[in-house]
Amino acid sequence: MLLDLLTKIDDVMYYPILIIVMGVAGLYFTLRTRFVQIRLFREACRLVMEKPEDKAHVSSFQALMVSTASRVGTGNIVGVSTAICIGGPGAMFWMWIMCIIGAASAFVESTLAQIYKQKEDDGSCYGGPAYYIEKALHAPWLSVLFCIFLISTYAFGFNLLCSYNLQSSFAAYSFYDPKLTPIIVGVIIAALVGFCILSGGKRIIKLTEVLVPFMGIAYVVVAIIVILVNITNVPAMFAVIFKNAFDFKSIFGGVAGSCLIYGIKRGLYSNEAGVGSAPNASASANVTHPVKQGLVQTVSVYIDTILLCTATGLMCLSSGVAPSAEVSGILYVQKAISTVFGHFGPAFITVAMILFAFTTLLGNLYYVDNALIYLNGKKNPSARFMVIFRLCCVAVIFFGAIISMDTAWAAADITMGLMTIINLPCCALLYGVVNKTLKDYEKQKKEGKNPVFVGSHVGLKEDEISFWK
Known part of the structure; x- marks a missing residue:
C-alpha cells in the first residue's frame, strides 16, 4: 500500500512536473549565460585551486570537496546500474544531457548562495537557498518549507537509500541471507555513523576523507580497464545507447519507466544540480567574487556525472553482461566487473560502496545541520535536541538497510523532487541578479583584474546583503 502510494507520487512528480521544471530552467540558464558551464570551463578549473586571502577561511577547493563528497556516493554506482537495467541503456545519454544543462543550474544556485551569504563574527560565512529566498524574494515562509524538505531529503530519504544500497552490495556473496544480513549491516553502519556524529570519531572521519578520493580514482581506473579489455564491444555499446535514447515510440509508450525519466531521475540524484544542496557548501567559500564559486560548482557536477557515472555505465554496458530487472542495482555492476577481475571485482565494489556510503551519510547530515540552524532562528539548536535528532537519523539508517529497493528509491526521489520544485523556480526569478554579477565578473576579467x-x-541594496558591502 505504502509503496504503491509512493510510486504514484514519484511518477507524477517527475513526469510531467520535474521534467518540465528542470528542463526549462536548465535550458533557460544555459542560453541566458551563453553556455557559461562550457564557455568558462577552463576558468572554472583554474579557480578550483585558487586560495583565499585568509588561509583560516574555507577555500573554493574545500567547499567543492564538501559538495562533491555528498554528490559522489552510492548513486554513482547503484543509481546508474538501476537506470540502465530498468530504463534501458539510453538512460546514459539523458544523464549526460541533464549533466550539461544541469551544470548551468548549479552555477546559478551557487552564485546566488555567494551573493546572499551571511557573515559570522569571525569573518567566516554561511548561506544557501533558505537565505537567498528570504533576503531576495522576501518569502521566509518558503525558506522554512525548503528547509523542511531539505531535512526530509538528507536526514531521511537519502539516508534510507544509501543504507539500502550499501547492504545490497553483499547480495553477491554466498553468505548473504536476505533475512539476516541486511539487519547485521544496518546495525553496523548505524552504530558507526552514530559513534561519529555523537561521540566525535574524528580519526575515522579523517581516514575516510583521505581514502575516498583515492577510491574514486581507483574506481575510474578499474572501469577503464574493464572497458579496454572489452574494447571490441564499445562501438556496439554506443550504438545501443543512442538507439535506445531516441526510441521515442518506446519512451512515450511508457514515459514513467522510460530511459528518459530514469536518466533524469538518477542523474539528478547523483549530481544534485538544481536541488539546492550544494549552495549550502558553496556559501562557506571565501572568494573575491560570487561567480568564482558558481563556476567551481560546475566542475563538481562534471566530476560526478561525466567521470564517475559514465565510468559505471560504460563499464557495465561494455562487459557483455545483459542488463535486466533481475540484476538491477549493485549486482549488475558486480557481475560486469567480475568478467575481468574475477572474485576480486565484487570485493572491490563492496569496499568502494562502504567508503562512499559512509562519507555520503556524514555529508548529508552536514546539510541538515545548516537547515536546523535556520529553523531555530539562525541559532544552534540545544545539545539535547541535537542528540535526539541524531539518534533518529541513526534509526533511519538502520531501517534503510531492511526496506525494499523500490521503497528506498521512491522515498529519496520524492523528497529530492520537493526541494528542486522550490529551488529552481526561485533561481529563475533571481536570475537577473546572477546575470548582472556574471557580466561584472567578465568585465573585470577583460580589464585584466582579479575580479x-x-x-x-x-x-x-545594503539591507539585502551582509557580505559584499
Whole structure:
C-alpha cells in the first residue's frame, strides 16, 4: 500500500512536473549565460585551486570537496546500474544531457548562495537557498518549507537509500541471507555513523576523507580497464545507447519507466544540480567574487556525472553482461566487473560502496545541520535536541538497510523532487541578479583584474546583503 502510494507520487512528480521544471530552467540558464558551464570551463578549473586571502577561511577547493563528497556516493554506482537495467541503456545519454544543462543550474544556485551569504563574527560565512529566498524574494515562509524538505531529503530519504544500497552490495556473496544480513549491516553502519556524529570519531572521519578520493580514482581506473579489455564491444555499446535514447515510440509508450525519466531521475540524484544542496557548501567559500564559486560548482557536477557515472555505465554496458530487472542495482555492476577481475571485482565494489556510503551519510547530515540552524532562528539548536535528532537519523539508517529497493528509491526521489520544485523556480526569478554579477565578473576579467565584487555595483541594496558591502 505504502509503496504503491509512493510510486504514484514519484511518477507524477517527475513526469510531467520535474521534467518540465528542470528542463526549462536548465535550458533557460544555459542560453541566458551563453553556455557559461562550457564557455568558462577552463576558468572554472583554474579557480578550483585558487586560495583565499585568509588561509583560516574555507577555500573554493574545500567547499567543492564538501559538495562533491555528498554528490559522489552510492548513486554513482547503484543509481546508474538501476537506470540502465530498468530504463534501458539510453538512460546514459539523458544523464549526460541533464549533466550539461544541469551544470548551468548549479552555477546559478551557487552564485546566488555567494551573493546572499551571511557573515559570522569571525569573518567566516554561511548561506544557501533558505537565505537567498528570504533576503531576495522576501518569502521566509518558503525558506522554512525548503528547509523542511531539505531535512526530509538528507536526514531521511537519502539516508534510507544509501543504507539500502550499501547492504545490497553483499547480495553477491554466498553468505548473504536476505533475512539476516541486511539487519547485521544496518546495525553496523548505524552504530558507526552514530559513534561519529555523537561521540566525535574524528580519526575515522579523517581516514575516510583521505581514502575516498583515492577510491574514486581507483574506481575510474578499474572501469577503464574493464572497458579496454572489452574494447571490441564499445562501438556496439554506443550504438545501443543512442538507439535506445531516441526510441521515442518506446519512451512515450511508457514515459514513467522510460530511459528518459530514469536518466533524469538518477542523474539528478547523483549530481544534485538544481536541488539546492550544494549552495549550502558553496556559501562557506571565501572568494573575491560570487561567480568564482558558481563556476567551481560546475566542475563538481562534471566530476560526478561525466567521470564517475559514465565510468559505471560504460563499464557495465561494455562487459557483455545483459542488463535486466533481475540484476538491477549493485549486482549488475558486480557481475560486469567480475568478467575481468574475477572474485576480486565484487570485493572491490563492496569496499568502494562502504567508503562512499559512509562519507555520503556524514555529508548529508552536514546539510541538515545548516537547515536546523535556520529553523531555530539562525541559532544552534540545544545539545539535547541535537542528540535526539541524531539518534533518529541513526534509526533511519538502520531501517534503510531492511526496506525494499523500490521503497528506498521512491522515498529519496520524492523528497529530492520537493526541494528542486522550490529551488529552481526561485533561481529563475533571481536570475537577473546572477546575470548582472556574471557580466561584472567578465568585465573585470577583460580589464585584466582579479575580479572583486561590490553589491551596489549591480544594484543590490545594503539591507539585502551582509557580505559584499
